[in-house]
């Protein structure tokens with residue numbers, strides 16, 4: 001049977017998202033704790049459940065995303081959030097920034113910034129921000145001049161970078 005792929009510009013319906021999550025619950029690495037999660041190594045299966053086509057580079061990007069941000073697990077709660085914005089590239093930025101704040105203090109630390117760079121560079125290979133030093137990032141992104149970069153400041157900074165590169 002020929003595979004039917006989803007149009008990537010089309011939003012997923014609640015029913016479709018439920019279907020993906022239900023499919024994940026049947027995967028061998030499913031763990032029901034904390035709302036349920038599967039291993040990021042299941043990404044090829046998850047992609048199939050989402051009915052999207054992914055080349056090996058994209059697949060690596062997705063796996064890296066979960067490895068860096070969620071220690072190699074794909075929490076279904078987070079997958080649900082991701083699927084809701086996946087048709088809209090700009091909708092992914094707030095999600096990446098929120099996930100990047102691993103200690104949850106509302107600010108982006110040096111380590112957290114290093115992770116964002118890896119992900120953003122995958123997200124848009126045209127970007128060369130890999131070279132940006134944390135100190136430069138703080139200088140550019142800290143618009144209220146409190147010496148720290150909050151999630152909102154980080155989001156604006158990434159969006160401006162993405163815009164200026166395209």
Ligand SMILES: [Ca+2]
Nearest residue numbers: 101105107109
């Ligand atoms: Ca933080």
Ligand SMILES: [Ca+2]
Nearest residue numbers: 142146148149
């Ligand atoms: Ca600030």
